[in-house]
Amino acid sequence: MLKLSRPPRLVFGIVSVVFFLAAWEVIAWSGLLGSSVPAMFTTLSHTFEFLGQANSWAVIGETVAMALSGLLLAIVAGVALGILIGLSATVRHGSKVIVEFLKPVPPIVILPVVVLVLGPTMGMGVFLVFIGCVIPILVQTAAGVVDTDPVALDSARSFGIGKLETTLKVVLPSAMAFIGSSIRITAPIALVVAVVAGLFGGGPGLGRLLMRAASSGQQTEVFSIVLVAGMLGLLFQSISVVAERRVLHWHPSQRVEETR
Amino acid sequence: MSKASIESSSFANIQARFTNRPVRLSVEGLAKSYGSGESRVEVIEDLSFEVHAGEIACIVGPSGVGKTTLLKCLAGLHPLTAGSAAIDGRTIQGPPAEMALVFQDYSRSLMPWLTARQNIRLPLRHLKLGTTEEASRLDEALEVVGLAHAGSKYPWQLSGGMQQRVAIARALAYRPEVLVMDEPFASVDAQTRFELEDLCLQIRQDYDMTIVVVTHDIDEAVYLSDQIVVIGQKPAIVTEILPVSFPEPRSQFSTRALPAFAEARTHVLQLIQQAR
Amino acid sequence: MRVLLATDTTSNKRQRGIPRRALHICLEIGVPIVLLAAWFISSQRSSNPFFPPLAEILNRFHELWLFDHLHSDVVPSMSNLVLGFAIAVLLGVIGGVLLALMRPIAWLADPLIHFWRAVPPVALVPIFVATLGYGNETRLVSIVVAAVFPTLIATVDGLRSVDSGLRDVGRAYNLTFSERLLVVNLPAASPMIMAGVQISLQSAFVVMIASEMMGTSTGIGAMTLLAQQSYASADMWAGILLLGTIGYAANALFEMARARILSWYFKAQKQGAAS
Ligand SMILES: Nc1ncnc2c1ncn2[C@@H]1O[C@H](COP(=O)(O)OP(=O)(O)OP(=O)(O)O)[C@@H](O)[C@H]1O
Ligand SMILES: [Mg+2]
Numbered sequence: 001m002l003k004l005s006r007p008p009r010l011v012f013g014i015v016s017v018v019f020f021l022a023a024w025e026v027i028a029w030s031g032l033l034g035s036s037v038p039a040m041f042t043t044l045s046h047t048f049e050f051l052g053q054a055n056s057w058a059v060i061g062e063t064v065a066m067a068l069s070g071l072l073l074a075i076v077a078g079v080a081l082g083i084l085i086g087l088s089a090t091v092r093h094g095s096k097v098i099v100e101f102l103k104p105v106p107p108i109v110i111l112p113v114v115v116l117v118l119g120p121t122m123g124m125g126v127f128l129v130f131i132g133c134v135i136p137i138l139v140q141t142a143a144g145v146v147d148t149d150p151v152a153l154d155s156a157r158s159f160g161i162g163k164l165e166t167t168l169k170v171v172l173p174s175a176m177a178f179i180g181s182s183i184r185i186t187a188p189i190a191l192v193v194a195v196v197a198g199l200f201g202g203g204p205g206l207g208r209l210l211m212r213a214a215s216s217g218q219q220t221e222v223f224s225i226v227l228v229a230g231m232l233g234l235l236f237q238s239i240s241v242v243a244e245r246r247v248l249h250w251h252p253s254q255r256v257e258e259t260r
Numbered sequence: 261m262s263k264a265s266i267e268s269s270s271f272a273n274i275q276a277r278f279t280n281r282p283v284r285l286s287v288e289g290l291a292k293s294y295g296s297g298e299s300r301v302e303v304i305e306d307l308s309f310e311v312h313a314g315e316i317a318c319i320v321g322p323s324g325v326g327k328t329t330l331l332k333c334l335a336g337l338h339p340l341t342a343g344s345a346a347i348d349g350r351t352i353q354g355p356p357a358e359m360a361l362v363f364q365d366y367s368r369s370l371m372p373w374l375t376a377r378q379n380i381r382l383p384l385r386h387l388k389l390g391t392t393e394e395a396s397r398l399d400e401a402l403e404v405v406g407l408a409h410a411g412s413k414y415p416w417q418l419s420g421g422m423q424q425r426v427a428i429a430r431a432l433a434y435r436p437e438v439l440v441m442d443e444p445f446a447s448v449d450a451q452t453r454f455e456l457e458d459l460c461l462q463i464r465q466d467y468d469m470t471i472v473v474v475t476h477d478i479d480e481a482v483y484l485s486d487q488i489v490v491i492g493q494k495p496a497i498v499t500e501i502l503p504v505s506f507p508e509p510r511s512q513f514s515t516r517a518l519p520a521f522a523e524a525r526t527h528v529l530q531l532i533q534q535a536r
Numbered sequence: 537m538r539v540l541l542a543t544d545t546t547s548n549k550r551q552r553g554i555p556r557r558a559l560h561i562c563l564e565i566g567v568p569i570v571l572l573a574a575w576f577i578s579s580q581r582s583s584n585p586f587f588p589p590l591a592e593i594l595n596r597f598h599e600l601w602l603f604d605h606l607h608s609d610v611v612p613s614m615s616n617l618v619l620g621f622a623i624a625v626l627l628g629v630i631g632g633v634l635l636a637l638m639r640p641i642a643w644l645a646d647p648l649i650h651f652w653r654a655v656p657p658v659a660l661v662p663i664f665v666a667t668l669g670y671g672n673e674t675r676l677v678s679i680v681v682a683a684v685f686p687t688l689i690a691t692v693d694g695l696r697s698v699d700s701g702l703r704d705v706g707r708a709y710n711l712t713f714s715e716r717l718l719v720v721n722l723p724a725a726s727p728m729i730m731a732g733v734q735i736s737l738q739s740a741f742v743v744m745i746a747s748e749m750m751g752t753s754t755g756i757g758a759m760t761l762l763a764q765q766s767y768a769s770a771d772m773w774a775g776i777l778l779l780g781t782i783g784y785a786a787n788a789l790f791e792m793a794r795a796r797i798l799s800w801y802f803k804a805q806k807q808g809a810a811s
Contacts, residue, residue, distance in 0.1 A: 033667045101780070108746060113586070117586050192656040192657075196656070199658060217666070222662055228767075230651055250759040355709070361709075369701055372804050383709035384713075386711065416804035
C-alpha cells in the first residue's frame with residue numbers, strides 16, 4: 001500500500017490534468033456553456049504565445065512587483081508595529097478595537113477611495129497590497145511577542161541586557177515562527193490584491209489586462225490570463241512555503257509539521 | 261493447542277479450573293509485521309495460546325515487545341501477517357462484535373466533544389437497546405467504576421485515572437463476551453488500582469466474561485490471572501504460558517500474602533528478565 | 537522563602553492590577569472614540585473632494601442605506617453573500633468527505649484543487665460573467681466557487697488527520713458508517729474545518745463585492761464603485777463604511793457561532809495550557 005502509493009500518485013496527477021483538459025475541450029466544442037468557452041488547444045497555444053512575448057512578462061512583472069513591494073512594506077511596518085503592540089500594554093489596548101475592526105475587512109472595500117486618491121497607478125496597487133497584508137502580519141507578530149517565554153525575558157533582564165538588545169535578541173527570534181507563518185499566509189493574498197488592483201482599480205499588470213480582455217470579449221485571452229494568474233499563484237504559494245521552511249528550519253513548529 | 265513447555269513447579273501443577281470450559285479465544289502461529297519492503301519491521305514472529313471461557317489471561321513482556329500490536333490484531337484492527345486468531349472457533353477478520361477493547365492510550369480513546377456518559381453510550385447506540393435498558397447500563401457502568409457523579413463531565417475535565425475508568429466503563433457497558441484491556445490500570449493510584457483489579461474479578465464472576473489484560477505490573481498479573489502468557493524477544497514469541505491458581509475468591513490481602521503468590525511473581529520476573 | 541516571594545509578586549500585581557485594567561478598558565473604548573471625534577472635527581470644514589466631512593458621509597449613509605437602497609441593493613448583496621457562503625460550505629464539507637473517503641478520486645482531484653485554489657478567485661469573475669451573463673446567478677456562482685475551496689481543502693485535511701486512536705475506537709466497537717462519520721470523524725476534524733470555513737467566509741465577502749464591481753449597477757459594491765467613478769465621494773465613503781461594517785459583523789457572527797460549536801475544543805485547549 002505504502003510502496004504503491006508513490007508512482008501512481010504522479011500518474012493520477014497526469015491523468016487528472018488530461019481528464020480536465022479533455023472535459024474542457026468537450027465543453028468548448030459542445031457549446032454547453034455557450035460560445036464563451038474557448039477551445040482548449042487554442043487557449044493553451046495562446047497561453048504559450050502569451051508567455052513568449054516580452055510584453056507579457058513586463059505585465060506579469062508589474063503585478064509581481066506590486067505584490068512584492070507591497071508585501072515587503074507590510075512586513076517592515078507590520079513587524080515593527082507588531083513588536084510595539086506586543087511589548088506595550090498601553091499601545092496594545094489602545095489599538096485593540098481598531099485592529100479588531102480592520103482585521104476582517106478586505107482591501108477591496110477601500111479600493112474605491114485608494115483609486116480616487118492615488119489614481120490607477122502602480123503606487124495605488126502597492127498601497128492596496130500593503131493594506132491587505134499589514135494587519136495579519138501585525139496581529140501575528142504581536143501574538144508572537146506576547147508569547148515570548150517570560151523566563152527568557154527575565155533572564156535577559158537580570159543579565160542587564162538593554163531594552164533594544166532584548167527586543168532584537170530575545171523577543172524577535174521567539175516571534176519569528178509567528179512572523180514566518182503570517183508571511184506564508186499573506187504572500188498569496190498579496191498576489192490576489194495586486195490582481196484586484198488592476199482588475200477593478202485600473203492599476204497596471206495582469207488585472208488590467210484581464211479586465212480589458214474581458215470587456216472586449218476576447219475569451220481566449222481571458223482564459224490565458226487566468227491560467228497564468230493560477231500558475232503565478234502556485235508559484236507564490238510554494239515559494240512562501242519553502243521559504244518559511246528554509247528560514248525557520250531550526251524552529252520546533254517546523255518539526256511538528258514534518259512529523260505529521 | 262500446543263502449549264509451550266510448562267514449568268513443573270508446585271503452582272503450575274494445580275489443575276486449572278477452566279479446561280472443561282470451551283476455548284473462547286485461540287491464537288495460533290500469529291505473526292505480524294508492519295510496513296513493507298525495506299521499511300518492513302517484524303514485530304511478532306510466532307504466538308500461540310488459548311483462553312477458555314470465563315478465564316482471565318494476563319499478557320506480560322518487556323516494553324516494546326509487541327503486546328499492544330497483539331491486542332490490536334486480536335481486536336481485528338490490524339490484519340495478521342501469518343497464523344490465525346479466532347473467537348469461539350470463528351476466525352477474526354474484522355473487529356468482532358463480541359469483543360470490547362480498552363486502549364492503552366486513554367487520552368486518545370475518549371472523544372473530547374462527548375461527555376463521559378456520551379462516550380460510554382457511543383458503542384451502544386447501534387445496539388438499539390431501548391432507553392431504559394440503555395440508561396440502566398450507563399448508570400451501572402459509571403457506578404461500578406466509581407464515576408456516578410462524573411457522567412456529565414467532559415474527558416478534559418477528568419484526571420488521567422478517571423479518563424481511563426471512563427474507557428473501562430465504556431467497555432463494561434458494552435457487555436462483551438471477551439474484554440481486552442491494554443495496561444488499563446497504569447495511570448491510577450494504588451488504592452483505585454486494587455479496586456479496579458477486584459472489579460475485574462467481579463465482572464468476570466457476574467457476567468462470565470473472558471478477559472485478556474496486558475500489564476507491566478507482575479503482581480497484578482499474578483493476582484488477576486488464571487493464566488499468564490509471557491512473551492519476549494524480538495520478534496516476539498511466547499516465552500512461557502503459566503497457569504495460576506489460588507483459593508477463590510481471591511482477596512488483595514490474603515491472596516497476595518500466600519507463599520505461592522511470591523513464588524509465582526519471582527518466577528514471572530525471572531522469565532521477563534530472560535526474555536529481554 | 538521562595539513561596540513568600542511568589543505570593544509577594546502576585547499580591548503586588550493584584551494591587552496595581554485593578555486600576556490598570558480600568559485604564560486598559562478606557563483605552564480600548566476611548567482611543568476609537570477620540571479618533572472618530574478627531575476625524576469628525578478635522579473634516580468638518582474640509583473642502584478636499586476626496587475627504588468630505590464625516591458629518592456629510594454619515595448623512596449620506598443615512599440617506600442611502602437607511603432605507604432607500606436597503607431593498608434594492610443591500611438585501612440582494614447580503615442574500616447573495618449568505619446563500620453563496622452556505623452553499624459553498626455545504627458543498628465543501630460534502631465534497632471533502634467524499635474525497636477523504638475515496639482515495640483514488642482524491643488523487644485525481646488533488647492537483648486540480650490545488651491549481652484552482654491558487655487562482656485568485658476574483659480573476660474568475662470575468663469568466664463567469666462571460667459564460668453566465670450579468671445576472672444574479674453569476675454573482676452567486678462566483679461566490680460559491682471562490683468560497684468552496686478553503687472549506688473543501690480544510691475538510692479533507694481535517695478528516696485525514698483525525699487521530700488514529702479515535703479512529704480505532706470507532707472501528708473496534710463496530711460503529712456504523714454514519715456514526716463513525718458524524719460522531720467521530722467530523723467532530724474530530726471540526727476545528728480544522730471551521731478554520732477553512734472562516735477563510736471561505738472572507739473569500740465569499742471579497743467576491744461578493746468583486747462580482748458587483750463587474751459591470752452591474754445593483755449591490756453595495758456596484759454603488760460604491762460607481763460613486764467613486766462619478767466623484768461622489770461622500771456616497772463612496774458611505775459605501776465603504778457599510779461594507780466595512782458588514783465585513784466586520786459577518787466575521788464577528790461567525791466567531792460567535794464557532795465559539796459555540798467548538799466550545800469543547802477551546803475549553804480542552806485552555807485546560808491543557810493550564811495543566
Ligand atoms: N503502526 C506501526 N508501524 C510500525 N511499527 C510499529 C507500529 N506500531 C508499533 N510498532 C512497533 O512495534 C513494536 C511493538 O510495539 P507495541 O506498541 O506493540 O509494544 P508494546 O509491547 O505494547 O510496548 P509497551 O509495553 O511500551 O506499550 C515497537 O517496536 C514499535 O516501534
Ligand atoms: Mg503497548
